[in-house]
Amino acid sequence: MACFFRRTIAQQLAKVCGQSEDVFIPLICAVPVSKKRSVGDLRVSVNSLVQNGAVLPHEDLQKNTETLAKQIKPNSVVEDVIAAPGMIYFRLNKLMLAQKVLKQLRSEPETFGLKSELLTHLHGGRTLVEFSSPNVAKKFHAGHLRSTFIGNFIANLKKALGKEVIRVNYLGDWGMQFGLLGAGFERFGCQQKLKVQALQHLYEVYVQVNREAEHDDNLRLAAAAFFRRLEQKEHQALSLWKQLVEITLEEYKRIYERLGVHFDHFSGESFYQSQTQNVLKDLKSRGLLKTTQKGTAVVDLSDADKSQSVHFQQLFHILSVMGHQWAHRCVHVAFGRVQGMSTRRGDVIFLEDVLEEARSRMLNNMRESRTSKDLEDPEETAERIGISAVVIQDFKGPLMSDYTFEWDKVLQAQGDTGVFLQYTHARLSSLLNRFGDEMMCGDLSPLTDSRSVSILQHLLRYDEILLQSATDLQPRHLVNFLMTLCHLVSSAHRELSVKGSAPDVAQARLCLFSATRSLLANGMRILGIIPVDKM
Template sequence: MAACPFRRSIAAQLSRVLNLPPENLIKSISALPVSKKRPVADFQLFVGSVIENKSSDHSKPDLQLQTQRLAEKLKCDTVVREISTGPGTVNFTINRELLAKTVLQQVFKDGSEYGIKSELFSTLPRGKIVIEFSSPNIAKKFHVGHLRSTIIGLLGAGFQQFGNEDKLKSNPLEHLFEVYVQVNKAAAEDENIKKLAQDFFRKLEARDEQILSMWQHFRDFSIEEYVRIYKRLGVHFDEYSGESFYQEKSQEVLKMLDARGLLQKTIKGTRVVDLSEKRDLSLCSTVMRSDGTSLYITRDLAAAIDRMMKYNCDTMIYVTDKSQNAHFEQLFQILKLMGYQWAERCQHVSFGLVQGMKTRKGEVVFLEDVLNEARSRMLQNMAAAKTTKELENPLETAEKIGLAALIIQDFKGLLSSNYQFSWDRVLQSRGDTGVFLQYTHARLHSLEQMCRDRQSTDINTACLQDPQAISILQHLLSYDEVLYKSSEDLQPKHIVSYLLTLSHLAAVAHKTLPVKGSAPEQAQARLRLFQAARSVLANGMKLLGITPVSQM
């Protein structure tokens, strides 16, 4: 486990003064955010977090007074150049040459694991996590919103009326979507079609061979298409097992619920689980229709139990849109009632809705159309830009930049927030966008290529004392904290914000700290700094599912 020697050194000194183990202090020492207006210290200790832990005495003196007293007991040394205080904080400024030397060494030594190897992660238990995400429905094209309703019954009934086997083979999801639209329209006018759909679904649960074969047909075609689109996103799944896979096992779940006395019959003939505190059915979850068929939640219960038995995982995470918050609360509650203690380790990560998204093809927005549109708009922008280089594969580059633009837009805010989509804003080459991240990465990569003859690992760190260089080094110091924060609350926005700041700092330094035309020693040091910034930028982008481009 690579440790930041600065944090460790500060913790060791604080440990002696506070009489606390150094490992208890590590997480209370954090890197300060870079300030454009004035030089700032490198680390700060939140005194309240360690003093409160140390004493619960109600007659404690004022926090600021304690902060002052603590600072007076600490001494500068070969690592810490200056100690100062802020509101409830003790601030530490690191020896400037040591800062440059250590940060750069660590970035290149750890490579793609820089930040991840930090001591901040040493206390986290290593475990197995099962994540269920995406969950598109069989035979329904990827939508940018979340697809959740079970449409197999309608689709089965519809295909028998409107389906065409040749069209299914040539363009499966396009054709199945057409069938779905047609049968939906017909069902609105004819009650019999709804009955046919229910009948289809009931036969499917009863494992009727002909119906099962048709469903398998839809599923195989759908997964084939999904794999192709997932590949464009750089996503690979270990397993494809949607909730419809658990239709048979859901009947076992109903028997288990019944055996535990949790299943109650309503006047309508449905079966429910009572989740109300007073057990008065004021809050209940329907787990079986009156015709004996299962529901979404029944199949989710079967899936959760099966996956936990199969993988014996430490955590199970479900990623779906926030309209399903109540569904997952009920799911986890029923699992607990069934006696599964591991339900405490299940978690729902919810996301908001994308509003106002349109493509040139129309209002119904499918993911593949969005990816195509992002790519074609990026191609146009690249063709119009004066700085665009001659590229070997412009289509592939446009695809990577377009995808980066969509990912950064999606991850900028809280996952659960809805946001208004705008193509112009998403694809801007300046500002806080994925295009800007890619542009910065390509620019730094091109600088490395141009100055290959000057590259050296042995540099003079005295050449990296300019405020712009110090700002980049300070920012690189806090990368592990950003990763740790994202791992705790499962919000990618911390990483996005970090990478955008790094790109802006690198852009400013690129203008003010030239490599070309500088003295050899200075040029080598600056080039090494830019290499480190590009390396961390690439690492962070890859964590978000973005493939960095080296030219654009």
């Protein structure tokens, strides 16, 4: 409930500075939890106040800070105001902190933090997220893994923040590579094998036809002829193309279901084939389309776009010069490569092999663990945890960074891994199932100890983390927040016993653990992870 405390402090600052309290709200931040003794719970930078015109600049920053801090009086919400170098800290009433945070988390667990004043400008409107985009008639390669996870995260985040989200999967279902596959299937394909292992058979055909086309001119000519037949809508070629598209989509949908990913629209290059001539006419009429010496039509970006060599930057620039006002709102989220994601199946890494590997290894780890519970469906649980491990490994750092994938590190139960995230959620679920999770939060005065306060202080940062995530579309902020929360919970679980405690103490601690589990689950779902209750 950071907004309540932020608003209270903003009102105080507004009176002192003679400005609207709305000026101060985005400038007040929660203090990150650390092992050192906390100076305060919330803070404001005096430099940020000067830059936003809230206070007049002064040659002595520290004197300015101390003068301003003295003018802000403690009250029932803010117990102390502390001037530090260039910063003013606010120490909150810890009982009120527990009451405000836990009351909202218990009454509105699904929307905690989402109604914050920091996020109101993000509510409403529509966002289209296009992601994954594998090639039709090919097995889902692990190279599409990052696009799938990242796009799903962005779509989940935008939806949580109140956007109408449209999820689109733009498939590679047209072009000369399809001509090659079509010609290859007519030579080497088998309809019977399509019924048994469709994508595996198509992959084998594609590998074979590419290999033979390297030294067979007739095969290359046959590929070009097949694609011409497609463009001319020749019945036999079009019928084979439709069959392969439908087979592929069914396989992909099954894999997406395993990942917990869904789409509103499956589109593709073929859908826009009939519209390309209109686009070319538009470009030509605007004087943007030029013909090269080779006879190729291009949009020349050499003068206006020297530094923008990336495909999507060039695309957005073309859309802008074509007069589309929405072009400046288009964003491409770039990401690096994954190295070392090998499986027992061999060098070519297919996503389904990765999922099988994750499930198999996790299932084996669970069987060897003394703490694993009796599960109704251990394979389903192992799959969810395995996927969590892969997602968190992918999201821990900046998306532009390459990283090396190592199975043993990814599936560790200790450290900042998806397994640790799931373990913490399952541990809290077990505690709440044992002692009951249906009680109302009553007397919360037992939650003023350092362990409880650290968790509550950390929860204050949730809306800021969501804002940061929405601003740069990087999942690592949310991952780091959840990992810190899990470490705080792990320490509290060891020291704040429920069993054997006085009833009022036990109830207060259960309220804290229940609220924490709710927020942990919310954050996991935004990342694209389905929480497990047992493991």
